[in-house]
Amino acid sequence: MSAVLPPEGSVDLEPSPxxxxxxxxxxxxxxxxxxxxxxxxxxxxLLTGKGWSAFIIxxxxxxxxxxxxxxxxxxGSVFHMSDYAVALVGKIMCYAICALxxxxxxxxxxxxxxxxxxxxxxxxYAMGMxxxxxIGREGNYKSDLPDFMVFLDWKALPWHWALSDSFIATLIFxxxxxxxxxxxxxxxxxxxxxxxxYFSIITQAMTFAAMLLFFRNETGFGGNNGFxxxxxxxxIPIATPSMRMVLFVLTxxxxxxxxxxxxxxxxxxxxxxxxxxxxxESRVMFSGYNPLGYKLTIWTISAIMCGVAGALxxxxxxxxxxxxxxxxxxxxxxxxAAVGGRATLVGPIAGAFIVNGAKSWLTVTHPEFWLYxxxxxxxxxxxxxxxxxxxxxxxxxxxxK
Amino acid sequence: xxxxxxxxxxxxxxxxxxxxxxKTAAFIQALADDAVxxxxxxxxxxxxxxxxxxxxxxxxxxxxxxxxxxxxxRMRGELDxxxxxxxLFSNDDKVRSEAIKALQxxxxxxxxxxxxKALAAETVPLLLEQLGLxxxxxxxxxxxxxxxLEAARLLARSNSGNTKTALLExxxxxxESDVRAALEGSLRTxxxxxxxxxxxxxxxxGISLGSILLLVALGLAITYGLMxxxxxxxxxxMMIGAYATYVVQGLFQKYLPGAFDWYLVAAxxxxxxxxxxxxxxxxxxxxxxxxxxxxxxxxxxxxxxxxLQQLVRSIFGAQNVGVENPSWMSGGVxxxxxxxxxxxxxxxxxxxxAVLLAxxxxxxxxxxxxxxxGVTQNRPIASCMGVNTARIDTYAFxxxxxxxGLAGCTLSQVGNVGPDLGQGYIVDAFMVVVLGGVGQLAGxxxxxxxxxxxxxxxxxxxxxxxxxxAVLVFIIVFIQKRPQGIFAMKGRSAEA
Numbered sequence: 001m002s003a004v005l006p007p008e009g010s011v012d013l014e015p016s017p018x019x020x021x022x023x024x025x026x027x028x029x030x031x032x033x034x035x036x037x038x039x040x041x042x043x044x045x046l047l048t049g050k051g052w053s054a055f056i057i058x059x060x061x062x063x064x065x066x067x068x069x070x071x072x073x074x075x076g077s078v079f080h081m082s083d084y085a086v087a088l089v090g091k092i093m094c095y096a097i098c099a100l101x102x103x104x105x106x107x108x109x110x111x112x113x114x115x116x117x118x119x120x121x122x123x124x125y126a127m128g129m130x131x132x133x134x135i136g137r138e139g140n141y142k143s144d145l146p147d148f149m150v151f152l153d154w155k156a157l158p159w160h161w162a163l164s165d166s167f168i169a170t171l172i173f174x175x176x177x178x179x180x181x182x183x184x185x186x187x188x189x190x191x192x193x194x195x196x197x198y199f200s201i202i203t204q205a206m207t208f209a210a211m212l213l214f215f216r217n218e219t220g221f222g223g224n225n226g227f228x229x230x231x232x233x234x235x236i237p238i239a240t241p242s243m244r245m246v247l248f249v250l251t252x253x254x255x256x257x258x259x260x261x262x263x264x265x266x267x268x269x270x271x272x273x274x275x276x277x278x279x280x281e282s283r284v285m286f287s288g289y290n291p292l293g294y295k296l297t298i299w300t301i302s303a304i305m306c307g308v309a310g311a312l313x314x315x316x317x318x319x320x321x322x323x324x325x326x327x328x329x330x331x332x333x334x335x336x337a338a339v340g341g342r343a344t345l346v347g348p349i350a351g352a353f354i355v356n357g358a359k360s361w362l363t364v365t366h367p368e369f370w371l372y373x374x375x376x377x378x379x380x381x382x383x384x385x386x387x388x389x390x391x392x393x394x395x396x397x398x399x400x401k
Numbered sequence: 402x403x404x405x406x407x408x409x410x411x412x413x414x415x416x417x418x419x420x421x422x423x424k425t426a427a428f429i430q431a432l433a434d435d436a437v438x439x440x441x442x443x444x445x446x447x448x449x450x451x452x453x454x455x456x457x458x459x460x461x462x463x464x465x466x467x468x469x470x471x472x473x474x475r476m477r478g479e480l481d482x483x484x485x486x487x488x489l490f491s492n493d494d495k496v497r498s499e500a501i502k503a504l505q506x507x508x509x510x511x512x513x514x515x516x517x518k519a520l521a522a523e524t525v526p527l528l529l530e531q532l533g534l535x536x537x538x539x540x541x542x543x544x545x546x547x548x549x550l551e552a553a554r555l556l557a558r559s560n561s562g563n564t565k566t567a568l569l570e571x572x573x574x575x576x577e578s579d580v581r582a583a584l585e586g587s588l589r590t591x592x593x594x595x596x597x598x599x600x601x602x603x604x605x606x607g608i609s610l611g612s613i614l615l616l617v618a619l620g621l622a623i624t625y626g627l628m629x630x631x632x633x634x635x636x637x638x639m640m641i642g643a644y645a646t647y648v649v650q651g652l653f654q655k656y657l658p659g660a661f662d663w664y665l666v667a668a669x670x671x672x673x674x675x676x677x678x679x680x681x682x683x684x685x686x687x688x689x690x691x692x693x694x695x696x697x698x699x700x701x702x703x704x705x706x707x708x709l710q711q712l713v714r715s716i717f718g719a720q721n722v723g724v725e726n727p728s729w730m731s732g733g734v735x736x737x738x739x740x741x742x743x744x745x746x747x748x749x750x751x752x753x754x755a756v757l758l759a760x761x762x763x764x765x766x767x768x769x770x771x772x773x774x775g776v777t778q779n780r781p782i783a784s785c786m787g788v789n790t791a792r793i794d795t796y797a798f799x800x801x802x803x804x805x806g807l808a809g810c811t812l813s814q815v816g817n818v819g820p821d822l823g824q825g826y827i828v829d830a831f832m833v834v835v836l837g838g839v840g841q842l843a844g845x846x847x848x849x850x851x852x853x854x855x856x857x858x859x860x861x862x863x864x865x866x867x868x869x870x871a872v873l874v875f876i877i878v879f880i881q882k883r884p885q886g887i888f889a890m891k892g893r894s895a896e897a
Contacts, residue, residue, distance in 0.1 A: 112696045185877075192881045197631050197695045201831050202877050208828050209873035212866050327828065331703050338700060371711035378704020382697040383690055 046263045055256070062252030067245045083241060090248040090316045092356045093255050097309035099336040099348035100258055101302040106334065107342035108266055109298050110278030111195070115203030116306050117330035118210050119178035123307030124320040125214075126177055128227035129161060130170035131238070131315060135231045147229070148222045158220040167234060174311040175304050182303030183296065190295045195281070204327045214322035226321025233315055244316070251312045255349070258305055262345050265301075274298055275343075335374075338381050341388025350389055429483050486516070497528055538567055546577055553583035557590040565591050603857050609746040611853025612753035613815070615846060616808035617826050618833035619760060622845040623801035625834055627764075627777050628794065630688055631699040634706035635830060636823020637713075638802045641679055642672035642809025643818045644713060647722050662727040665814075672810035673803040679709075680802020684795050692794075706823070713820045721819035730814065745814055756807055761842060763800070773797045832876050852876075 047055060066089075069081040098120055106112050132146040141150040145157065163169035185206060189199060217223035232238050265271050276284045277291050284291055314320045323329070332355075340351025355377065362370045385392055485500040516536050523529045533555060540552035549571075556564050568588045572581065617639065624632045632638075646668040653664035683705060691698040726745055733743040764770035772793045775783040784790050812822065833852060837844030852872060859868035 106696075112699070188878075188881045194880060197699065198835060198880065200631075200696065200699060201835055202880055205828060205832060205873045205877060209870045209877075212870050212873075216866055328824075331700070334700060335704075368711065368715065371707045375704040375706070375708030375711070378707070379687055379701045382694075382701040382704075383687065386697070 046260060059256060063249055067249065070245060071241060086244055086248050087316060088360055090251050092353055093251045094309045094313040095356055096349040096352040097255050097258055098306050098333045099352040100262055101305035102333045102337045103342060103348040104262055104298055105302040106337060108278060109274045109295060112200045112334060113203045114200045114327060114330045115207040116333050118207040118325050119182060119303040119306035120310040121324040122178045122181060123174045123310030124314040124324060125221060126170055126173040127311035127314045128320040129164040130167060131230040131233060132227050133165040134233060138231055152217055160220060174307055178303045178307030179300050182300045186296045186299040190292050207325050207330055208327055211322050211325035214325060226319060228319040230318055238315055247316050254308060254312060259345060335378055339377060339388055341390030344390045347388050347390040429480060546580060549580050550583055553580060553587050557587035565595060603861055604854060605742055607854030607857035608850060609750060610857055611850035612750045613811065614829060614833050614853050615849035616753050616756060616811055617830045618845050618849050619756060620801040620804035620808060621830050621834045622842055624798055627773060628797055631695050633699055633702040634709060635805050636827035637706045637709035638676045638680060638805035639809035640713060640823040642676045642806030643813040643822055644717060645672040645675040646810045646813045647724050647818055650724055662729060665727055668810055672806040676806025677799040677803030681795050681799040684798040689794060710820045719820060721817040724813040724818050726814055749811055752811060756804065757846065769796060835880065836876055
């Protein structure tokens with residue numbers, strides 16, 4: 001692992017070694033749990049002793065070290081973590097949640113979704129609606145309505161904005177809307193036993209259709225421009241360093257929580273059936289299981305995770321628009337998981353950090369090379385690294401032993 | 402006629418038209434072309450910088466003080482109409498037909514004597530009928546009740562939007578009840594025929610969109626349908642075809658400007674070859690290592706598509722480039738009053754049909770097609786029979802890519818050519834192949850045309866974006882019902 005991470009940490013957060021350490025921390029548990037995955041049949045605890053200690057180190061890094069370095073350590077110090085680094089790592093942690101969700105459905109169940117960007121955006125839009133209402137009368141037009149509605153000459157909020165000023169309702173929507181969409185779509189798709197590439201292609205059609213829908217002004221979600229110019233959340237100004245840190249810590253905790261949850265899920269009997277479906281669905285059926293319920297459950301869970309990631313992403317990045325739903329974005333989620341290593345839980349998280357770290361570095365220094373790099377990454381990973389970076393590390397370690 | 406108040410000039414013009422000969426026609430044409438000058442009471446036609454006397458045709462010197470004749474818009478309109486009336490007596494069928502078209506919105510009864518005269522002289526039945534309609538439209542506002550009745554009756558045969566407006570106008574002011582009834586009857590007939598025109602127009606543009614979809618999807622039908630390779634870079638292979646067309650166009654502009662109209666003839670094979678070569682290279686270098694792993698193929702080809710896009714951006718720039726239609730593809734065929742079929746669309750439909758036939762022949766009748774089908778159906782057995790399966794894979798993939806290039810060449814004639822040309826069509830293309838049923842050429846054809854027509858009809862009804870969404874939702878729902886597409890291969894596999 002250590003062979004891979006330092007360059008990633010240093011590209012990603014050049015001025016701040018702690019950030020690098022932080023990125024390394026997030027990935028460190030690989031060393032413990034991956035061998036455990038193969039050796040341990042049905043373990044009693046979620047992680048091994050080494051795994052737990054790594055997990056706790058990451059937890060401390062996210063909850064204590066990062067805030068301390070960002071807020072307390074003075075700006076000039078080498079140990080200061082810049083606001084840019086906080087924003088970047090926070091954003092990538094949201095992506096990592098998506099990659100984790102993608103791993104559950106693709107790595108463990110063998111269903112490649114090319115529509116996860118939709119769930120991410122739905123969660124983001126649900127949160128964005130609340131943030132738009134929080135602007136209140138401070139928009140350009142000094143109206144109770146969000147600016148884009150005034151611009152479109154609407155007199156009242158459309159029906160689907162009804163509960164958007166309540167934070168509780170928003171939290172419910174963040175989970176319920178992507179969950180419901182995924183459930184309905186998944187129910188019909190899995191019931192008629194659509195699988196493999198067919199499923200991938202219709203999920204792509206789904207997110208493409210949704211993107212077209214959200215691009216229309218009449219849909220009531222700000223059309224092209226989406227939502228932006230957020231002012232506050234729960235009445236507290238959103239752009240202060242402390243608020244950013246709160247969101248950062250929240251995102252980190254969510255990521256770690258989902259990691260533990262996924263760990264528990266795949267080790268459970270439910271998770272074993274999922275993997276059996278991935279490897280030989282017909283045999284699972286012949287053994288008396290109906291895969292529908294299993295696939296549908298993991299599909300919905302995965303969508304909800306993406307929705308939550310989207311909801312955490314929007315207040316940190318400050319904008320949400322329909323291009324988040326473009327098919328390209330959804331495919332990128334798949335490549336994060338593939339780069340890190342499918343069917344390992346740490347892999348996708350590492351993959352999200354590697355790919356997005358490289359992205360934020362390359363698009364600044366060599367913008368014209370970014371697409372070449374990403375394209376080459378797609379090809380190289382599928383051709384040479386079917387098990388991703390984690391697989392490579394495992395192989396290297398095995399070789400040295 | 403050349404100078405003075407507009408009203409006086411129009412009156413003079415009309416009198417001149419009523420007693421017209423060739424010289425008057427030439428003079429009016431010159432007036433319309435701003436080629437008349439006058440000095441005092443002397444009027445001169447200007448041709449090639451020399452002055453001519455309009456009556457005798459003798460050459461004369463243009464005085465220094467000669468002024469241009471100024472025509473305002475009203476005068477211009479009158480001049481055009483006068484010319485049209487005069488052209489009714491031309492010996493050329495085409496000129497007469499154009500003149501009739503120009504007169505369609507005419508309602509002035511002063512024109513009647515001339516139109517009657519033209520009617521008497523007309524021999525071509527189609528023009529005779531059209532001219533009759535023009536006369537009927539003028540009669541519509543006649544003071545004579547019988548003529549109005551006759552006009553209302555006659556106009557039912559027309560199918561132009563102008564007639565509908567004229568009938569509606571007259572209905573507003575008409576007082577006689579029997580004329581009203583005749584007017585209303587005709588109006589209904591005209592409206593019905595207009596509606597037909599609209600419907601046929603929608604069907605035509607649907608077929609036209611369908612033929613484009615077909616071209617886009619045909620290549621995929623080979624690479625995905627027959628070979629099972631999910632090629633997300635298909636759109637970029639189309640883009641390469643479009644850029645090949647652009648390059649050929651540039652070469653013609655530079656070295657063969659005289660033959661520019663025929664650059665497309667060279668661009669078709671060029672775009673095929675460019676994309677086919679690229680396809681063969683991709684197959685040899687990447688795709689062959691991924692056979693049997695569809696999801697990995699999907700990701701790898703997506704990566705290829707990103708790289709190709711960036712490559713084109715680096716070479717040609719991120720902006721769209723301009724590809725011009727050759728002149729023989731502009732314009733169109735006027736079928737009905739409100740139905741015009743543009744030539745470029747007709748050419749594309751014909752081209753799509755030709756490509757389809759060529760491909761059906763290639764797959765169904767040639768040795769290469771036999772091998773491709775054999776390898777698809779049973780690779781090991783085909784290999785045992787001495788077929789070089791790896792080479793056949795390359796050929797088949799190159800063929801599919803080449804057809805994508807042809808699709809790109811076609812798209813360059815109807816839309817923008819830019820680095821993200823392919824992105825817009827890739828989802829549609831997969832929809833067509835999936836809907837039609839994998840491995841089924843006939844299914845692909847039906848699905849492409851069906852989707853094209855469905856899309857255009859919905860577009861007329863709900864607008865373009867909603868139509869697109871509705872079509873996508875339709876496909877998603879349809880696949881739930883028939884996961885194997887319209888033409889499913891029958892089998893008893895548990896995996897199906």
